[in-house]
Amino acid sequence: MNKVxxxxxxxxxxxxxxxxxxxETEMMARSQQFYEEIRRRHTxxxxxxxxxxxxxxxxxxQAAGTAPSGANHQPWHFCAVENSSIKQQIxxxxxxxxxxxxxxxxxLEWLDALAPLGTDTEKPFLETxxxxxxxxxxxxxxxxxGTTFKNYYVNESVGIATGFLINALHSSxxxxxxxxxxxxxxxxxxxxxxxxxxxxxxxVVGHPAExxxxxxxxxxxxxxxxxxxxx
Numbered sequence: 001m002n003k004v005x006x007x008x009x010x011x012x013x014x015x016x017x018x019x020x021x022x023x024e025t026e027m028m029a030r031s032q033q034f035y036e037e038i039r040r041r042h043t044x045x046x047x048x049x050x051x052x053x054x055x056x057x058x059x060x061x062q063a064a065g066t067a068p069s070g071a072n073h074q075p076w077h078f079c080a081v082e083n084s085s086i087k088q089q090i091x092x093x094x095x096x097x098x099x100x101x102x103x104x105x106x107x108l109e110w111l112d113a114l115a116p117l118g119t120d121t122e123k124p125f126l127e128t129x130x131x132x133x134x135x136x137x138x139x140x141x142x143x144x145x146g147t148t149f150k151n152y153y154v155n156e157s158v159g160i161a162t163g164f165l166i167n168a169l170h171s172s173x174x175x176x177x178x179x180x181x182x183x184x185x186x187x188x189x190x191x192x193x194x195x196x197x198x199x200x201x202x203x204v205v206g207h208p209a210e211x212x213x214x215x216x217x218x219x220x221x222x223x224x225x226x227x228x229x230x231x
Contacts, residue, residue: 003143004072004073005072005073005098005141007149008061009137010026010200019032020123024038025136027034029038030147033091036214037171038167038170039174039221040170041166041170041179042175042214042219043175043176043214043218044175044177044212044213044214045118045119045125045136045177046067046080046125046166046208046209046211046213047125047128047129047130047175047177047204047206047208047209047212048128048206048207048208048209048210049128049129049205049206050130050132050206050207051130052130052205052206052207054080054082054133054172055133056067056172056174057080057133057205059168059172060165060168060169060172061078061080061133061165062087062167063165063167064076064161064162064164064165064168065161067157067160067161067163067164067166068151068160069153069160069161070151070152070153070154070156070157071151073138073139073141073151073157074161075133075138075139075141075151075153075154075157075158075159075192076126076135076137076138076158076161076200077102077136077138077158077197078133078135078137078165079124079132079134079135079136079138079191079193079220080131080132080133080134081131081133081134081179082131083192084127086191087126087127087132088127088157088220090126090132090187090202091123091124091127092131093181093186093187093190094120094123094126094154094179094181094186094202095122096185097181097182097183097206098120098121098123098181099121100127101121101181101182102121102124108126116215116216116217117215117217118157118215123179123222125177125179125204126202126204127176128203128206129204129206130205130206131204131205132163132202132203132204132205133203133205134187134191134195134199134201134202134203135158135161135165135199135200135201135202135203136187136188136191136193136198136200137154137155137158137197137198137199137200138196138197138200139151139154139196139197140156140161140196141196142194142196146194149183155200158200159200162178162200162203163174165203166178166203168174174205174206174207175205175206175207175208176203176204176205177203177204178201178202178204179201179202179204180201180202181202182200184198184199184201185199187199187202
């Protein structure tokens with residue numbers, strides 16, 4: 001096992017590897033091509049039970065692991081669940097939290113914001129989809145001898161890695177859904193993860209159902225002038 005953090009380790013630079021440089025015209029073409037491809041990504045809540053090869057999931061998780069992180073501590077763990085019994089446990093626990101959320105825990109303003117997306121307490125996709133990837137954030141690290149050490153920018157690092165993962169899965173031809181029942185402590189028990197990890201989200205992964213739909217509102221995206229400032 002590679003140790004990503006060793007106390008007292010000194011700065012030891014190596015040449016920048018694997019970089020490719022393109023002419024400006026190709027840079028423009030590639031950036032436009034990437035935008036055209038990623039804008040085809042849509043969150044769906046209706047999945048097929050069609051299987052997805054484990055190697056595809058492994059490749060995408062490896063891609064996620066290349067993300068930048070605070071002090072390169074890589075404070076993430078991806079628990080990929082294919083087992084139907086475990087998926088059922090996750091669904092039952094998640095729906096229990098969702099019933100509390102929709103039954104009075106959530107503010108009316110929050111529920112109003114969710115209404116156009118068509119969400120409710122029922123989460124059949126947690127069992128139907130072939131894979132659930134539960135993303136855990138390591139609040140602090142634990143060495144092999146039990147020594148603990150501090151991780152830095154944990155949420156930021158895990159968020160970036162999750163973005164890499166979603167992009168990799170989309171590029172592989174798969175659909176995804178981010179699901180965040182609150183609280184998510186039950187996921188540590190179901191997935192057998194230690195106390196130093198905190199569930200970040202559940203990523204539902206698979207092929208969309210043949211009759212899958214998306215909310216009209218989800219197609220409304222900010223334009224460049226609304227989301228960017230160039231100084």
